[in-house]
Amino acid sequence: xxxxxxxxxxxxxxxxxxxxxxxxxxxxxxxxxxxxxxxxxxxxxxxxxxxxxxxxxxxxxxxxxxxxxxxxxxxxxxxxxxxxxxxxxxxxxxxxxxxxxxxxxxxxxxxxxxxxxxxxxxxxxxxxxxxxxxxxxxxxxxxxxxxxxxxxxxxxxxxxxxxxxxxxxxxxxxxxxxxxxxxxxxxxxxxxxxxxxxxxxxxxxxxxxxxxxxxxxxxxxxxxxxxxxxxxxxxxxxxxxxxxxxxxxxxxxxxxxxxxxxxxxxxxxx
Amino acid sequence: xxxxxxxxxxxxxxxxxxxxxxxxxxxxxxxxxxxxxxxxxxxxxxxxxxxxxxxxxxxxxxxxxxxxxxxxxxxxxxxxxxxxxxxxxxxxxxxxxxxxxxxxxxxxxxxxxxxxxxxxxxxxxxxxxxxxxxxxxxxxxxxxxxxxxxxxxxxxxxxxxxxxxxxxxxxxxxxxxxxxxxxxxxxxxxxxxxxxxxxxxxxxxxxxxxxxxxxxxxxxxxxxxxxxxxxxxxxxxxxxxxxxxxxxxxxxxxxxxxxxxxxxxxxxxxxxxxxxxxxxxxxxxxxxxxxx
Numbered sequence: 291x292x293x294x295x296x297x298x299x300x301x302x303x304x305x306x307x308x309x310x311x312x313x314x315x316x317x318x319x320x321x322x323x324x325x326x327x328x329x330x331x332x333x334x335x336x337x338x339x340x341x342x343x344x345x346x347x348x349x350x351x352x353x354x355x356x357x358x359x360x361x362x363x364x365x366x367x368x369x370x371x372x373x374x375x376x377x378x379x380x381x382x383x384x385x386x387x388x389x390x391x392x393x394x395x396x397x398x399x400x401x402x403x404x405x406x407x408x409x410x411x412x413x414x415x416x417x418x419x420x421x422x423x424x425x426x427x428x429x430x431x432x433x434x435x436x437x438x439x440x441x442x443x444x445x446x447x448x449x450x451x452x453x454x455x456x457x458x459x460x461x462x463x464x465x466x467x468x469x470x471x472x473x474x475x476x477x478x479x480x481x482x483x484x485x486x487x488x489x490x491x492x493x494x495x496x497x498x499x500x501x502x503x504x505x506x507x508x509x510x511x512x513x514x515x516x517x518x519x520x521x522x523x524x525x526x527x528x529x530x531x532x533x534x535x536x537x538x539x540x541x542x543x544x545x546x547x548x549x550x551x552x553x554x555x556x557x558x559x560x
Numbered sequence: 561x562x563x564x565x566x567x568x569x570x571x572x573x574x575x576x577x578x579x580x581x582x583x584x585x586x587x588x589x590x591x592x593x594x595x596x597x598x599x600x601x602x603x604x605x606x607x608x609x610x611x612x613x614x615x616x617x618x619x620x621x622x623x624x625x626x627x628x629x630x631x632x633x634x635x636x637x638x639x640x641x642x643x644x645x646x647x648x649x650x651x652x653x654x655x656x657x658x659x660x661x662x663x664x665x666x667x668x669x670x671x672x673x674x675x676x677x678x679x680x681x682x683x684x685x686x687x688x689x690x691x692x693x694x695x696x697x698x699x700x701x702x703x704x705x706x707x708x709x710x711x712x713x714x715x716x717x718x719x720x721x722x723x724x725x726x727x728x729x730x731x732x733x734x735x736x737x738x739x740x741x742x743x744x745x746x747x748x749x750x751x752x753x754x755x756x757x758x759x760x761x762x763x764x765x766x767x768x769x770x771x772x773x774x775x776x777x778x779x780x781x782x783x784x785x786x787x788x789x790x791x792x793x794x795x796x797x798x799x800x801x802x803x804x805x806x807x808x809x810x811x812x813x814x815x816x817x818x819x820x821x822x823x824x825x826x827x828x829x830x831x832x833x834x835x836x837x838x839x840x841x842x843x844x845x846x847x848x849x850x851x852x
Contacts, residue, residue, distance in 0.1 A: 302664070303660060329694045377571045407832060411581065413825060517677050542666065550733055553668075553730055
């Protein structure tokens with residue numbers, strides 16, 4: 291029974307790893323090897339020069355689009371944690387006459403996935419003149435009702451004794467939040483932060499809509515453009531894909547604990 | 561009064577953004593949906609409900625809703641069963657548990673664009689040297705033109721396996737979290753009562769205890785399938801290739817509102833409103849079921 295279990299898991303694991311193998315194989319092989327009639331398991335001589343070709347090719351703005359993706363993902367992660375964390379704390383802990391009204395307005399947006407409203411959002415963002423602009427890529431994605439709601443739920447369960455001790459020491463709401471609550475909630479911030487980073491890095495529809503000039507492309511838009519183009523260099527495209535996954539593999543290996551926690555938090559309470 | 565200031569200090573920046581980037585677009589688009597708004601976002605010609613009537617009698621739009629249903633009918637049960645199976649298997653072993661969990665979770669690091677690239681150009685590229693056709697050739701079968709084959713519609717196999725690979729790990733993690741919340745004494749009690757370790761405990765303890773997780777997973781899957789865009793766009797290609805293929809609602813909206821044939825925000829907005837109402841219905845149902 292145990293052996294059957296391990297056999298099933300091993301077969302599944304191999305199947306799951308095949309696409310990663312294909313990205314590397316195709317990226318490092320020559321065009322002839324990829325299109326050869328018989329399957330070559332691994333390129334006979336690894337073509338490291340593919341890297342040099344990829345980064346020097348003016349038709350593939352890989353470096354530029356990677357930098358764009360990185361800037362967008364970092365700004366969205368930091369911005370979301372900052373804005374939604376503050377708002378979540380205010381909603382959880384500061385008694386105020388209209389707090390419930392604001393909370394209802396936040397919760398109401400949970401029913402409307404951002405992807406479905408991309409047309410209306412595009413209308414607003416384009417009339418602000420933010421098409422093909424960093425602001426248009428970053429800012430509309432910062433105001434996640436979902437993240438704020440998760441923060442509120444988390445802060446509701448934060449130990450009150452810690453906050454009261456801070457209050458006795460003369461700290462106001464602001465001081466309590468930054469000196470006591472945030473330092474004691476690092477794990478939660480890390481969990482939501484990793485999820486925000488991965489989501490931002492991999493998002494496609496919004497950048498496709500808003501980044502119309504080549505200079506504003508994120509790496510996903512760049513890859514997609516060459517994927518749907520007529521003439522493409524297959525091995526270069528796969529190498530670009532490998533390069534685009536690399537930052538996330540680093541995140542996965544380094545922060546898996548937080549990632550798993552983030553998935554559990556965002557999945558179930560959603 | 562002091563509380564009011566503190567409250568807005570914390571909530572204000574977020575609330576302003578929510579207003580400008582969520583509520584203003586929704587209201588604006590509600591307005592646009594009653595106007596003839598081709599290539600303009602400040603239209604003047606009021607058409608009443610005509611955009612809605614057009615959309616609800618528009619064959620491609622209705623068929624895009626049908627496409628969503630077909631897609632959901634495959635992807636939701638398949639992901640559910642396979643993710644649960646993986647979670648049960650991973651949860652039962654001790655040696656190399658972390659390794660297997662990581663492997664199944666790793667595809668979450670890939671975007672739909674990268675997965676589309678692998679599926680379209682390497683596994684299912686339709687020529688003899690593609691992986692799927694290479695494997696078929698080992699068994700003496702003829703190559704299949706996967707992504708351009710409409711009868712039989714092999715492209716569905718491409719789209720469904722792609723999404724399975726990308727999302728199984730995510731839902732497996734949710735199921736594992738659910739499994740670990742089941743109190744162990746329930747199993748011990750069942751074993752004392754003579755229940756077998758396999759099917760009986762699964763059916764009478766594990767599955768009932770996983771009810772909350774299961775409902776959440778099904779509804780998350782439904783909403784995610786509804787929003788399918790990336791892989792349809794990248795695997796099936798441009799709007800020129802579309803008529804013979806199925807297209808999900810967001811793809812249709814994308815080409816209506818922002819496609820090469822001109823920007824039609826009136827019809828696009830009406831479509832967005834219809835979709836929003838449908839999804840809001842599903843989510844309300846989710847809230848109802850989970851909080852019950």
